[in-house]
Amino acid sequence: MENNISQAVIRRMPRYYRYLGELLENGVERISSKELSERMQVTASQIRQDLNNFGGFGQQGYGYNVEFLYEEIGRILGLTKVHNVALFGVGNLGAAIANYVNFEKLPFRMIGLFDVDQKKKDRIVGGIPVMMIDEFEDFIKEHRVDIAVLTLPKDAAMPVAERLVSLGVRAFWNFAHVDLMVPDDVVVENVHLSDSLMQLSYNMTGR
């Protein structure tokens, strides 16, 4: 897999994946970049450019086979293997994400929930019991943890992230309102809800 594909392209891939999934459900066998571009409100040129970053999945005169392309994109996005997920900070949002991850039919599996609050110990959320955050070190010895979700208050996020990095965690899904400082080989994907809300607020004015 070639490297250095821009995040602008990557951000669009899940959307292609979603549309192709819908076409597949509707029994559509083939689609041209032109047809797809009309449905998705992007240019056909962009679709072809984006896909050709990863290889030639289409056929001249025919277009793209929906099922094949769907599966290729899934593979590109790393959806062919199961990712084990652990979550830190079982508040309202943490609990919702825990449920969400297990409910979605994507190959992400919530295998551990951790909190500092003694009162939450052994509470069942999304089908699994909450553990104390100190138990994580033992936990990680027995389970591979691919992704750590941080649904913690902002001041707690950085220290926890540091400990997790030192224990070998290399990917974070960060909901805390803070920019994590992590080594270069660690990946962080941020979901900053307040930023999103402010962007909406801006776009509501000025029109």
Next chain:
Amino acid sequence: MENNISQAVIRRMPRYYRYLGELLENGVERISSKELSERMQVTASQIRQDLNNFGGFGQQGYGYNVEFLYEEIGRILGLTKVHNVALFGVGNLGAAIANYVNFEKLPFRMIGLFDVDQKKKDRIVGGIPVMMIDEFEDFIKEHRVDIAVLTLPKDAAMPVAERLVSLGVRAFWNFAHVDLMVPDDVVVENVHLSDSLMQLSYNMTGR
């Protein structure tokens, strides 16, 4: 307020706002674009360009007054007035967002929760009772609703959005996995959690 400022710029504004808020809390009075750029890991040039889309907030030889700039950005983002928010779909995620909106110290106020499920009627979430979705028409006659949050299954989102648009709602914070088709004067801000998770998954591979 000038129009046509790119979303690339807008997306960065909440981050500036957050950093300035922290500086303000720490009692920092002034900051140069250079200092700020080092903390935020962006170029000083970009900071100055971004800010100058909205006006000259700095002073040559001095830099920017932190409190003044913080408040100006707040104003730009529309944070000087309270936004009334109603939420549709009180599942795990909906309940978390309801709590979140009221908990954040931003000027967004959750004033109504709506669901189709009779069993949820009058349940208290985030301090307010869940109403039935049919009650929304009466509700909106008595309350101004600035933003509708959609935390619904994807098939329910579009029909609900259509009804809300026809009742006058002009801004949506959409968590459903679907691209809403709305008139031009309606603003949609999407939070697609699964897209975010797939982007993380991609970035974990290929390194």
Next chain:
DNA sequence: TAGATTGTTAATCGATTAACAATC
């Protein structure tokens, strides 16, 4: 005043769109 740093113009870089030869 001299030094610092902005606001803004110009240069560069990257991403998107258009065009078309290759080919199924």
Next chain:
DNA sequence: TAGATTGTTAATCGATTAACAATC
């Protein structure tokens, strides 16, 4: 084969960075 549509190169557009005159 003829028509359709890709893969890919070239052109355009927009965003970022660099440079520097203006000015506090």
